[in-house]
Amino acid sequence: MPAKRCSRCQRIIGEGDLFYRLDIKVISGFDGIIKLGGHYDINAEIEKLKAYPEDLIEEEVYKEFHFILCPRCKEIYCSNPLHLGLDGEIPDHIPPVEDK
Numbered sequence: 001m002p003a004k005r006c007s008r009c010q011r012i013i014g015e016g017d018l019f020y021r022l023d024i025k026v027i028s029g030f031d032g033i034i035k036l037g038g039h040y041d042i043n044a045e046i047e048k049l050k051a052y053p054e055d056l057i058e059e060e061v062y063k064e065f066h067f068i069l070c071p072r073c074k075e076i077y078c079s080n081p082l083h084l085g086l087d088g089e090i091p092d093h094i095p096p097v098e099d100k
């Protein structure tokens with residue numbers, strides 16, 4: 001079996017060494033509301049979509065990433081998974097935008 005490497009720091013992870021799988025799924029959200037502009041031509045939109053390569057359309061809706069992390073890189077990743085500014089406490093979720 002070929003040696004595993006940490007996807008972040010490239011350290012070799014030997015057989016039996018502790019490592020972590022990082023599986024990220026980015027899925028398009030939908031709140032049930034479709035905003036249409038002033039003039040909306042459904043047929044023109046369908047024709048536009050047919051012109052796009054299928055894999056690009058799929059990536060707009062769903063994308064997966066798979067990584068292997070060594071214990072140190074797992075700690076670094078988990079301490080700030082969204083690379084937010086380090087001027088405060090890191091939240092474990094982002095609150096929804098409030099209406100003004």
Ligand SMILES: [Zn+2]
Pocket residue numbers: 006007008009010011069070071072073074
């Ligand atoms: Zn690492």
